[in-house]
Amino acid sequence: MTGFPAEGGVLKSAIDTKLLPPPAGRGLVPRDALLTRLTEARRLRCFVIQGPAGYGKTTTLAGWCRALIPLGYDTAWLSLDPEDDHVAAWLGYVTKSIATIAPGLTREAEELGEAGADEDAVERQVVALVRGIARHRREIILVLDDLHNLKDPAVHGALQWLIEYAPDNLHIALASRSPPPVSLERLRAESAIVECGPTDLRFSLQESKQFLASQLGSIDDTGARRLHALTDGWAAGLQLFSAAWKRRRRGAPKPGAASAFFHKQLRDSRAFARYFDEEVLCRLAPDELDLLIRVSARDRFCASLCAALIDHSDTQATMNATVGELLARLESDNLFVSTVNRDEREIWYGLHPLLRDSLTERLAAWDEAARHNVHAAASRWFEAHGHLDEAIRHALKAGEATRAAVMLENCAQLLFVQGDRAMLMRLLRELPAKEVESSIELRIWTARVQIYRREFDASARTLDALDAELPGNDVRHRFVIAAVRALLGVQRDDATAVQAVEPQLAAPPADADKLITAGCRHVLTWLYMRRGEYQRARDVQLDAAITTVDGTRLVGSIVGSLYGQCLAGLSHALEGNMGRAEQVYRSVLRAADLGGKACYETANFATALLSEVLVERLEDRTALAILENRVDTLEQASLPDCFLRAMLSLASAHAGMGNPLEAEAHLERLEEYALHLGLDRLLAHSLAAQVAQHVARGALDAASLCLDRLDVLDARHPHEASSAYSEIRIAARSARVRWQLATDDTERALHAIAPLLAYCAAHGRQREQVGLLMQRAAVLMRHGRASACFADVADALRRAHRLGLARTLLEAAPESLALVSQVLHNGALDPVLAFYTERLQSRAALASARTQPAGDQRPDASEPPRAIPTLSQRETDVVRLLAEAFTAKKIARTLGLSPETVKWHLTNIYSKLGVSGRDEALDRIRDIHWGSGPGIVRPPSGD
Template sequence: MDTKARPTLAVSTKFQAPTYDTQLVGRDRLLDVLRDGRARRLALIHAPAGFGKTTLAVQWQRVLRAEGVPVAWLSLDRDDNDAVWFLSHLIEAVRRVEPTLGGDLVEVLEGHSDDAQRYVLTELVNQLAEHRRPLAIVLDDWHLIDAPQAVAALEFLLEAGPANLHLIVTSRTRSPAVGRLKVRNQVTEIDATQLRFDHRESAAFLLELNELDLDSTDVHRLWSSTDGWVAALQLATLSLRDSADPSALIRGFSGRHHSLGDYLAENVFDALPADLLDFLLTTSVCDRLCGDLAAAVSGQRRGQALLEELERRDLFLRPLDDNREWFRYHHLFVGYLRRRLERDHADRVVTLHRTASAWFADHGLLGEAVTHALAAGNDAGAVDLVERQAMHLVEHSRMAVLLSLVNKLPSALLPGRSRLQIAIAWANCLLQRAQPAQVALDHVRAALTPDDTSDTGKDILGEADVVQACIDVYGDRIYRAADLIAPYIAKNSGYRPWLVAVSSNIRTFVDIHTFAYDTAQARQRWANAFHDTTRGPFAGVYGRCFAGLAAFAQLDLVTAERLYREAVALAREAAGPRSHAARLAGALLGRLYYERGDIDAAERLLEECHELGAESGVADLMIATYSTLARIKTLRGEIEDVWHLLDEGSEAASQLVLPRLSAAVDHERLRLHLARGDLGRAQNVLARQSDDVARGGDGIAMATRHYQLAMRARVMAAQADYDGALRLLSQMHQESSSVAWRYAETATRIDLAVVHSLTGDTDTALRTLVPAVVAGARCGLVRTVTDAGPELLKIIGELRDASRCRRWPVELPTVPSDYLSKLLATAHADAERAAIPIIDRPAERNPAPEEPLNAREIDILRLLDRGLSNKEIARNLGLTINTVKWYLKSIYTKLGVARRGESVSEARRRRILA
């Protein structure tokens, strides 16, 4: 598709203050009010139209900039009622004045709008706080925003924003709500009474700025009759310039400013040339104008020249950029123009909106094209516009944009639009919204019956099968997926690359979970040609991730790492470092880094994936995030965070109906309870699991069953029922071996060795373990071995000693001693801060000497004692939330505790707190 025609969210004029070439009346008294409130969070300027709200905001912007404060500007419109668009525009506004802020947060919103909004706001606040230098943001025309999520976003900034953030909001209403801010003295409020020109400002406007020949009586009368209303004074000025008797006109004007439309028609419009008046009326249908658009709508070729003529005449036209390319009429003025257009030329309105819609569509400005089509009553045309661009948006990972546009359309026209419904199904499916995706597919099938013999109908119905298979895969179901997508991966199928690529990925997922690992990797090598010709990164990223999963299952970690790295690089290059696609690949690469023992690199990737919404992608990616990150936090000693994380994983599993994820999360929870010696809580976790063990021979059922059986075996071992534990683990090992699932086979062999060791049968434990560590040494497994617990590491130590002393059993394959040493070194490094015993039992550890807390840590402890949250502590101390978390980790370590309440109790015991 031609780049020019690609739909965009916004043009640069949204992020620039209106340009005023003419001198402005200085609002010194109001600027002094704003200066006095400079340290406050919010400056709220509110009044009806025509009182100079935006003009005052522009003057305050200039003052701040002169003092070296960057000022981001965002001109709002109705489309910003969509929270994703509002946040995207807000971030872009900030980036334009401070490029180091905001990063790639827009891509985060595009990829997963529901889960990412909270993260994006929090991250923006944290970045602003860490930036430390002052920053101001102007939100012009806030009264246009009334959607709850968008309003909540601003309220979050007002509530949680750092001290260096100054928000300036202009609005026709007294919103946002400022009650709590006023109580905390965090708002400066300027209303219509203050915005009215006083006598001095009125005189300056009339005599100095507009050079009118008026005496003091005329000035006073005009000021009194308009009550200082800026718009009325400007209208009067337009008439007075050519008046032979200004005093008489002023007397006639007195009291009429409330009938603005009549006055404007009588004293301004009627004096204009007919072509200029027609130009004003016809172009008023547009919220913003450029020369080419104005020419198209008005039918007058001199569009740019006429805009400049209107500006020269001061007819309420303001440039929106320094290049004077884009303009807009004053809100009050455009309202009258539109009313007069409806009154005098109602028959032209539809045509004008249709023309504007066509112009915006031709220039790739899809949102405005849709708005004008709807205003023209061309609802079907609006649907056509979105339908034509819908799959382009999906394939470029702009699902949130598509769904926002769909929300603008008349819902009654959508069910029968099969092509649009397919795109809607894709968007919802990729955003893990199974129910609305299924509804969209139902609409497709209702609109196109199986009897439809047209090529288009068959193609769309076939594509519906692919989407259905994709929904199934996201729901961890594979029983029909292969059949649904079979036509698309047939040799020389002739379908477009996107469908072939996605279908190949779905079939690869089925291959993995039917243990056809070689087939899975071969299929992806075949599919690369289709991935390379698709227009977005999703298919290629998923393909490499799935091929990597197949390699990992076979213990080919080198190939898995290469594929995961390729997936991350592709996603970051094509969609952005924090895009949905990058997070998917990052979760698996983080899991692999963890397995290799690179905890820091793993934590960075997995934290990013978690913060941006871990409940996305297929279940394998979610398990990689929740389970692996829980283990990392356990090793960091952050036990409270571990519980929160596992609770979140359980909630995601419940909402998305993913038994495999639920079992994986509970397995981590039970494992941690047992490691901490809490058998009772471990039994409670086991009791929550269904009595029915998952049945079925596919990999999904087997993995779910193995998590369930492993939990039972762990509890049995803790209760000294070693025979029962060995029976369950042997079943798991046999099942894994029979399908050549090498990773699971190795992991269960390690678990068997642990139980044999607990029985005292060291010889069997060694013979069971050695083949596993041989495989681990060959492929680079680290954490799977070290995470098995102190019993296993004792055996590893004995093997390392035997290897060094040349006492290795001749009947067993040898294991490189440096690999065994690496395992032990990793375990010893973990043991210092881990929340579970790694090498020794807790009682065998030497107590650490008490380390004194610094002044900042004591401040935080006192706030903890008051019950404040991390956010409230950050606000009180002027820190970022991440900094507070860093201090809490230090406090926990120094006090030897794991929870907030424990830290307060320990501080009291040590008499740090009174």
């Protein structure tokens, strides 16, 4: 690997100065009246500062941010460039700016940034970002400076969502030369916005005098008034005149020169540009002007970058010093060059927008070869300093597309390991298609990116085309293609496809890529678990040494050792040993918390798996607390098995908390996910869980419909003992047993349980065995065979105690708890098992107490009606459909909204109603007699 990385194995995605407000410079005039206005309105949703270049928009907002810090506000800043005009890039930088406050706020949004840039994916990422912000305990100001640089409608749409979904603690400030490309009518109607235009930004006479005094030392009142009138309080005009007048005063001005100078008309923009050239640019030495023209290709620059852009024969150190002195002098002379940041190595400067516009025009007038040389030099400097995206962008502008592709080839692996997959995807998209097509490595990365975006068919076509073109003796690349096919098989839940390449995965060539071989271990672990070979699955991980790539240890990434430990923990859970699984998951989470962004996906995986353990132990509230905010991320960026366990856990937890509609909604979401991706095994689990939920509620007709669908699904797949689809048969037969118990068809239930028990015993499914033993015990008791019944209950208790099970045992049959209590009462258990059973009863009693929804206790008719919360028109529409038992998906279809928008409205509605979910919301709606009392307070329409 050449060129990267330069500093400690870390690639940097952006110059930090984009995320920092400009520091307070000398000569700045305190805008007391404007700052007071903004500060008094600081709790409003949005602030718009609009005006032409040079009116002080940036310095005003920077000063406001500094004033808000003592008031307990956190500030996030983003200076936007034309290169940021893509929704993925823009969202990435917005996320990075918020992360400067606290990295944990943006964790979910960063992960969702890898899921693609289609409208739904962008909305999900915005929702994830505002959810993270809402969890922050302090007020946040997000400043988006130079918004006029963004023209992409997709970016405008994402910004609209950010404004609409902003929680109460997020306040968004927009600085732009043109009107913001978003609808602000609702904010205006709700008086939730402050808008400042050129009139507000103009200096008052007193402010102009202050500015001129700071620049010139002294100026007579008449001159100050003339300059103020001539510039109409335009800060940039005053600055330019001050610089020019200082130079004129150094000589011997002719009589009347000042008057002519002051009265020169420069209100026309082109006239001003000419004057700018005359008074600033043409007075620079040729080498100084040449340098500024070159650096205008960048919005931020430092001495070493400037030196790299100049053709010179001096040593690098000499040039750095010379250029540093020049930049410092230009800043000292107030020639529209200012410091924007200082780090431990460099002072970073920026050009005033007016100066940059003028210089950019001059750079555009250079011949193509000269422009290409500037961008090529910038690219090499950024490459040497670890700024991959800038290096590639300038290489493309230099016409060096092949070099840009080589840079990405060299760094793709490290980006992946460091958790920067979103950046990798964005850079792949920026490369010309012919460069990607000419590189085997980049085509393989393209196939992998397509998998992460759930573009499974496109990934398969990419791999097929590569397979057809590779020479037969290219063993290394054929192994990589087989590994990516296996990854595709895992995401498609296609164990047969993975099994087809198993021999290649198990015997990688000697020169195989370490990243790929590490991923192959995880795929093999998954395959062995699907086949019921749990110990073999764990052995794959136990035998693996920690792999390093370019000095970076593969620990936290999805091919790292921590992810492998999660899979090993899952193998314990599939066997039913939840106690051992919990130990593994908690160990992984402790390590992942220290690993930063590279560990995000691993942490999500471990959290989802841990929630299954918590739900099994009847710790529903804890499971909901750690899992609910991660659902969107898990749906978009995790293994199907991970999402399966998360949704089943959420459904069980909500059911245990007495929220059956919330439970049903999660199972429906799992069903939609499975249908969309064609994952029959996940669909079978969803339908089986729905049968259990319907049976528990006595909704036998609904349960019967789900059973019919399960039978059809079961009939579509083979059922040999080694079949990868055996879980579908277990799910279908187990659901049928629940139905038979509910309908008291005990003979058939007893007949069906025996082969299921044998099958689960043969395949090591100990958790399922516990449930089946309790179901058989229930049947035996109904048949009057108490002795045999108690033997099964005791056997189930012994297994459950050893494995750490509770919910599986207690919810297997309606009479499970009564049977457990009776066995305990009979005194047939040893002291240890009796103690476990007593604790089990206690936990069950606590869980039962939580299942009584607040709505079961109706208010006294004599009590005054509870206040009706204030909802927006759209929220009102959602509530009315919610009251009719519409699911989120049906509400979205009815109102023409996206599911993500509906979910966001539901979150706000629950908050206003003071409830935690759908079931409580319906009780609250009934409690306040929705629609029968006084009208709901609504803002003017405009949604």
